[in-house]
Amino acid sequence: MPVLTRTLTVETRGHDDMINLTDQVGQVVASGDIKEGIVTVFVPGSTASITTIEYEPGLQQDLPRALERLAPSDASYEHDLKWGDGNGMSHVRAATMGPDIVVPFKEKSLLLGTWQQIVIVDFDVRPRRREVIVQVLGF
Amino acid sequence: MPVLTRTLTVETRGHDDMINLTDQVGQVVASGDIKEGIVTVFVPGSTASITTIEYEPGLQQDLPRALERLAPSDASYEHDLKWGDGNGMSHVRAATMGPDIVVPFKEKSLLLGTWQQIVIVDFDVRPRRREVIVQVLGF
Amino acid sequence: MPVLTRTLTVETRGHDDMINLTDQVGQVVASGDIKEGIVTVFVPGSTASITTIEYEPGLQQDLPRALERLAPSDASYEHDLKWGDGNGMSHVRAATMGPDIVVPFKEKSLLLGTWQQIVIVDFDVRPRRREVIVQVLGF
Numbered sequence: 001m002p003v004l005t006r007t008l009t010v011e012t013r014g015h016d017d018m019i020n021l022t023d024q025v026g027q028v029v030a031s032g033d034i035k036e037g038i039v040t041v042f043v044p045g046s047t048a049s050i051t052t053i054e055y056e057p058g059l060q061q062d063l064p065r066a067l068e069r070l071a072p073s074d075a076s077y078e079h080d081l082k083w084g085d086g087n088g089m090s091h092v093r094a095a096t097m098g099p100d101i102v103v104p105f106k107e108k109s110l111l112l113g114t115w116q117q118i119v120i121v122d123f124d125v126r127p128r129r130r131e132v133i134v135q136v137l138g139f
Numbered sequence: 140m141p142v143l144t145r146t147l148t149v150e151t152r153g154h155d156d157m158i159n160l161t162d163q164v165g166q167v168v169a170s171g172d173i174k175e176g177i178v179t180v181f182v183p184g185s186t187a188s189i190t191t192i193e194y195e196p197g198l199q200q201d202l203p204r205a206l207e208r209l210a211p212s213d214a215s216y217e218h219d220l221k222w223g224d225g226n227g228m229s230h231v232r233a234a235t236m237g238p239d240i241v242v243p244f245k246e247k248s249l250l251l252g253t254w255q256q257i258v259i260v261d262f263d264v265r266p267r268r269r270e271v272i273v274q275v276l277g278f
Numbered sequence: 279m280p281v282l283t284r285t286l287t288v289e290t291r292g293h294d295d296m297i298n299l300t301d302q303v304g305q306v307v308a309s310g311d312i313k314e315g316i317v318t319v320f321v322p323g324s325t326a327s328i329t330t331i332e333y334e335p336g337l338q339q340d341l342p343r344a345l346e347r348l349a350p351s352d353a354s355y356e357h358d359l360k361w362g363d364g365n366g367m368s369h370v371r372a373a374t375m376g377p378d379i380v381v382p383f384k385e386k387s388l389l390l391g392t393w394q395q396i397v398i399v400d401f402d403v404r405p406r407r408r409e410v411i412v413q414v415l416g417f
Contacts, residue, residue, distance in 0.1 A: 046191060179316055217335070
């Protein structure tokens, strides 16, 4: 069966919390019969993103600081004026970075760089329980 | 046949116009024989992007305002000095956000969040007729 | 064999150097037996990105100028304070733009726009030899 779809459950603290998913994604890839192909990592929801980064405490502060320049937390958002949930900036940051990443693998091994990790960044303004889709496609 | 390629045609107003493609993408996925896999949504062209967002009028203003901080409409662009088409900022915004999105599906249903929609954002400075590629791959 | 994985080697100058990969990616797609599907272009490493853009000298200056607003080269980065390699801004830019692009093709031809090119942008602060994964998946 050349497609395999799994769901990870991740507890986040919100507020740009970044969580390393690399080991769990690698385990899904290793668990199936597919030797070569892509794994799609996708977060359902519009206030979180999936990307790759060197997962270390410094960058966990630097990335949010940069996104603060793009979508400041103290700016006024039409989304918040209308819906009152106070997470307009979260939606904007997530739409800019995107909900998906596609990583190729070979011999069931992710073709990542040495310090490159797959992460979810949760931009929402409160703790969230997130489901993350990990789908393996190949042969 | 485990791959299905369709083209949507979309009329946009340019100027960060955002159009919801979710229903049309879902119909392409539902129309074929492929039960589980990915759909790639891709815009040919270098002044528009595909992403996901909660599609509501507030965010349709908030996202452009944030991108205005990244690539201001009143800045000077080398692209415009050279080519005179006045859409340097459109190219920069599109390259940053990217032309593609990959969404997994299962049982012919997109694995999106409840309010998460697939959209095209057209950054060009005039109305455009856009073709959007929707390609389903799986089994 | 419906999956084909190749590695390109690219020499960059770093400092937002942008290199056009379109011809090489097109050649990989044309070289195999797969007629219709996706090509994933992925850079292992956390200080470079893959995107599409009109590849011309003006935009090669405009994109870095915009990213300078997001992640200024003269800002203070926790990553640099901790590791001293001076490329905190490179990591932030790469994580925002992402390491991957997925482009659909049909009849072994990439479905790109006329002036839309696939590029690597190397945000690191020194010349780098980069490997870029090009993986074709389809039927």
